[in-house]
Amino acid sequence: MSDRSQLIETGTPFQFDAERDAEFERLVKRYPTRESMILPALWLTQEQEGWISAEAIGYIADRIGTFASKVFEVATFYTMYNLHPVGEYHICVCRTLSCYLLGKQQIVDYLYQELGIKPGDVSKDGKFSLEEVECLGHCGTAPVVQVNGEFHEDMDVEKMKALLATLK
Numbered sequence: 001m002s003d004r005s006q007l008i009e010t011g012t013p014f015q016f017d018a019e020r021d022a023e024f025e026r027l028v029k030r031y032p033t034r035e036s037m038i039l040p041a042l043w044l045t046q047e048q049e050g051w052i053s054a055e056a057i058g059y060i061a062d063r064i065g066t067f068a069s070k071v072f073e074v075a076t077f078y079t080m081y082n083l084h085p086v087g088e089y090h091i092c093v094c095r096t097l098s099c100y101l102l103g104k105q106q107i108v109d110y111l112y113q114e115l116g117i118k119p120g121d122v123s124k125d126g127k128f129s130l131e132e133v134e135c136l137g138h139c140g141t142a143p144v145v146q147v148n149g150e151f152h153e154d155m156d157v158e159k160m161k162a163l164l165a166t167l168k
């Protein structure tokens with residue numbers, strides 16, 4: 001798993017595009033306090049950029065009117081927020097107990113063999129990235145894989161192979 005305690009600086013200021021800016025303003029009216037907007041603002045950022053940079057954390061804090069450290073705490077706590085650049089297809093493999101016992105490692109090993117990436121890596125062509133994440137909440141159908149947020153359950157190497165074929 002990649003280091004979630006370090007933010008990456010891009011050297012480029014971040015701001016919402018017009019669509020996300022309008023969505024932020026729409027949502028902010030629905031929440032009781034502006035700090036409640038940390039989670040949705042992080043989602044909007046990830047939707048726009050694919051990941052969340054140090055500059056984005058500062059921007060969100062300014063937009064909400066809170067400390068960057070609070071936004072940082074939330075962003076680093078939840079593994080669904082990407083804190084480093086990801087591929088066009090971001091593959092998350094659950095590594096928690098049920099998935100661990102039912103073969104998540106064979107899937108991770110297969111992805112390394114097929115794509116040459118380990119958890120935390122992005123493929124050279126930028127198409128795929130891989131991450132091991134904590135329980136995705138579908139333990140009854142382990143092992144579970146998510147690709148760009150979409151769930152794939154009861155996975156094994158053969159199913160992963162078939163899924164990759166639809167992404168290449």
Ligand code: FES
Nearest residue numbers: 094099136138139
């Ligand atoms: S342990 Fe993998 S989804 Fe819960």
